Amino acid sequence: MTEAAAPSEPTALTRHIEERYHARHREQLPQLVAMAERVEDVHFGDVGVPDGLSALLHEMLGELEVHMKKEELILFPAIRKGGMPGIETPIAVMRADHAGHDRELAEILRLTANLTLPDGACGTWTGLYRGLDEFTRDLAEHMRLENDVLFPQFEAERRADV
Numbered sequence: 001m002t003e004a005a006a007p008s009e010p011t012a013l014t015r016h017i018e019e020r021y022h023a024r025h026r027e028q029l030p031q032l033v034a035m036a037e038r039v040e041d042v043h044f045g046d047v048g049v050p051d052g053l054s055a056l057l058h059e060m061l062g063e064l065e066v067h068m069k070k071e072e073l074i075l076f077p078a079i080r081k082g083g084m085p086g087i088e089t090p091i092a093v094m095r096a097d098h099a100g101h102d103r104e105l106a107e108i109l110r111l112t113a114n115l116t117l118p119d120g121a122c123g124t125w126t127g128l129y130r131g132l133d134e135f136t137r138d139l140a141e142h143m144r145l146e147n148d149v150l151f152p153q154f155e156a157e158r159r160a161d162v
């Protein structure tokens with residue numbers, strides 16, 4: 001089943017991002033951290049173990065929560081009011097956060113050999129990689145919607161005002 005296209009109108013898009021992506025990331029990451037910890041503990045020393053994945057995901061859990069709160073409490077309310085003077089500053093901060101998330105997504109793929117399971121992987125390991133596939137796709141789409149659809153509507157507006 002394919003997902004309906006996201007709205008492009010700023011207020012609707014910010015609500016879509018919160019309801020679809022923020023809520024989902026908050027569900028996904030704690031489960032992924034727990035599964036990664038279990039895989040790393042149970043399979044310690046085995047070939048292909050994504051050593052360091054649980055620490056990376058735990059770090060991402062904290063960083064993403066802070067990032068999402070900044071959007072929910074500062075940037076998105078300003079966008080819903082049609083923008084504000086200086087809105088390019090919080091947008092630049094969000095873009096910088098996204099660049100860091102892109103690096104973390106690349107590290108997830110490196111640690112997991114592009115989500116390649118070893119022969120005979122257990123159910124937890126299989127579930128972990130299935131969940132990581134969904135999470136990495138969700139996070140990439142979340143960032144794309146903001147970087148390519150939402151933010152340019154306000155960056156261009158500010159440049160036009162100058």
